[in-house]
Amino acid sequence: MQFDCLYDTMFRAHFPDGDIECDHYELTEHGADLYDEDDVFLAFVPYTSLIALMNEEIDRDPEPSIAD
Template sequence: MYRAILPNGQLECEHYERGEQGVDLYDGDDELLAFVPYQNLEALLTEAAYETDEPSVM
């Protein structure tokens, strides 16, 4: 599970794909949840980042 951190909130997704202009976020059924342009993406974190004191930034 991943969390995309955006300027106005965050989105949870099961997996993602990097593209030229941004990332596509997908749920567990491989349905597209959102396209996030890189300029709007502050961070993409694994769920493990919330379990430790030091986040693992992707």
């Protein structure tokens, strides 16, 4: 299942070792394949390490919060 950008939007894969920006990604059986705008493979992030795949335009609070 591939999720392409409908707009000029970047995505960010967030995992414990850092973040990777990508143009689009494909969800596989074991994780997410990340690609740039030229369809060049950037990285594979296993689901066990993936914290979030976010639209780059989403603002993140620098201070994480815990929901009640």
